[in-house]
Amino acid sequence: xxxxxxxxSRIAAGIAAIVMGVAALAGCTSHSDSVGEPxxxxxxxxxxxxxxxxxxxEQEENPFVIEVLTxxxxxxxxxxxxxxxxxxxxxxxxxxxxxxxxxxxxASGIIQLxxxxxxxxxxxDAYMETGSECSDELAPIEALYGTQQGNPDLLANNDEVxxxxxxxxxxxxxxxxxxxxxxxxxxxxxxASYSPNDPAAQECFSAGGxxxxxxx
Numbered sequence: 001x002x003x004x005x006x007x008x009s010r011i012a013a014g015i016a017a018i019v020m021g022v023a024a025l026a027g028c029t030s031h032s033d034s035v036g037e038p039x040x041x042x043x044x045x046x047x048x049x050x051x052x053x054x055x056x057x058e059q060e061e062n063p064f065v066i067e068v069l070t071x072x073x074x075x076x077x078x079x080x081x082x083x084x085x086x087x088x089x090x091x092x093x094x095x096x097x098x099x100x101x102x103x104x105x106x107a108s109g110i111i112q113l114x115x116x117x118x119x120x121x122x123x124x125d126a127y128m129e130t131g132s133e134c135s136d137e138l139a140p141i142e143a144l145y146g147t148q149q150g151n152p153d154l155l156a157n158n159d160e161v162x163x164x165x166x167x168x169x170x171x172x173x174x175x176x177x178x179x180x181x182x183x184x185x186x187x188x189x190x191x192a193s194y195s196p197n198d199p200a201a202q203e204c205f206s207a208g209g210x211x212x213x214x215x216x
Contacts, residue, residue, distance in 0.1 A: 039156035041178065045147065046154055050076060052147065056140050064089070064137050069144070078145045080109050086141040087111050093134035099127060107199065108149040110142075110206050114213065150207025158208040165204035166194070189214055 046052035050073055057069040068086070072078045094101060102114035118124045135142075147154065155161045159178040166172045166181075171194040184192040194201055196214045205212045 038158065041157050041160045043156040044154045045151075045156050049148060049154065052154065053144060056144060060140060062136050062140075065140050068141060072144070077148055078141060083109065083141055083145045084111075086137040090134050090138040094130065097130045097134065099130060106203055106206055108203055108206065110146055110149060112202070112206060112211050114211070146207060146209070150203060158210075162204050162208035162210065165207050166201065169200040169204060171198065171201055171204070185212075 046055060053069055053073050057066065057073065060066050060069060064086070068078060068082045071082075091101070091103070100116055104112045104114070106112055115127060118127055150165060151161050153164065155164060157178070159181055163172070163176060163178050163181050167174065167176065172180075184196075189196040196202075196205070196212055202212075
């Protein structure tokens, strides 16, 4: 049974990096048995993408999302136009709340968000709360479109999604593990064998639900 979870934001003022789980604002491409516990490696989100769509559809109440997912079940995919419309709704809501985010479109079609300057825990909490309130349309569509574009194996573990993609893109060798990725992440990729700002790496991070920017 699919369970949507929200990951914590990692925003550190004064550090030349922003590492933020996209799931905090726009749904998560994976699930966990309980909040805070990642899914086991090798576990799948569903038997097929159509089955995953139906799982989301069963628990959805938003009319726009229901329309999009119903059509996607029939056609087998969410369109770029449908994803963009959901993102527009989210952006309009955030702008109306006073937040201007930077948007970067990746080659996959996913729009990567960079939050505004936030200096205090209270500002971060307020931003995250507003993002959650504004993401009714975007959250499930972001999750499913992201899976469609970057997680063809329907892997449930976010870090495994990233690592599999990095290997597929030949940015790391076959011995690279999720533990290696977590170490690179914690060290802000100072000792990584690839640049985190490589467009291919950015696609892999996005597929796993991460938005990562490192100043070089």
